[in-house]
Amino acid sequence: MKSLARTALATVFALVVGFALTSCTDDSSQDKENKAKQENYDHLVAQQPAGRMEYSPTREAINQWIKTWGKRGKLSYVYIQNARGEYGYFIMKGLPVPRCKMLTPTDKVESSSNGVAVLPQPGMDGTYSSGSTCNAYYGFDATTGAYMEFTVGTNQSFFLFDKPMTMPEYASAKQLGPTSVKDVKSRS
Template identity: 75%
Template sequence: MKVMARSALVSVWVFLAVFVLAACEDDSSQSRENDAKQKSYDLLVRNQPAGRMAYSPTREAINEWVRTWGKRGKLSYVYIQNANGEYGYFVMKGLPVPRCKMLTPTERVDSSSNGKVVVSQPGMDGTYDSGSTCSAYYGFDATTGAYMEFTVGTNQSFFLFDQPMTMPEYADATQLGPTSAEDVAG
């Protein structure tokens, strides 16, 4: 009886040792891969360090965007191209806004017994968003203030300008909203 109990106990210890070693092997192989990636990165940084810029065209473009659109009453000219290559346009107050933009946070972080969890928040209208409204844009007509909404996607694109376009592809654009480019020219 003692021999059988001892044999069973040894079997359990052998099983546990194999299980622990296998777990260590998995951790150490992942650790080796992470170490290899880090060493490769460190070598690349040594051989090809990041350059330093004295001037950033990206920062300048962002600042120019702020100067352009940071003015109350600024008009936008939204040209929409359909699948047939035909253009139409809206003249809007300010920029078109994606419907998925919110003035309040869309999520909050709560603590739970499982740690931190992200909880969805309702939008300004008291409803929850599925995130699928980012291809829908809205804004207001430049002279009437009429609400306008349009969707872009598979076969429709829009081009945004801060002034009416005179290039040939826009010359025959159909007026889609109450205001024409001629109504606000000057």
């Protein structure tokens, strides 16, 4: 009786191991394509390994951006060009912020035995957003603190600087917000 039970147990174990091994070797066409793609990538990397840089101009630019904008009270000069090529400007405290930026997560990942779901989360104002307001920017006037918002798109572009521009197209720009370049210069 014990040997029969052992034989049955060994048979069940062999079947389970056999099924497990066959289920691990899926030969679907997608698996074959993925394997071919990985093998090709491995071959190309072996033939042409990525070069090694001695210096990164991208990292230098990011660090310069941090030095420029990572200070409290830094002013930004926002020049807006309309469809007719005319310029106007705002002077803001800090950088203009796209309205689609949030301080809270915009979605939550939930997983269960049924799979993974990404669920939208409400914003700080208790409403949901599609994130489609990335062409609308807001900020606060440099001297009055007034809220300002502008959009960019089909016929309007904006150019951002950390100092007033003296090139002719910018020098003749119309003041669009409460603060003028002269106001800022007189405070300095």
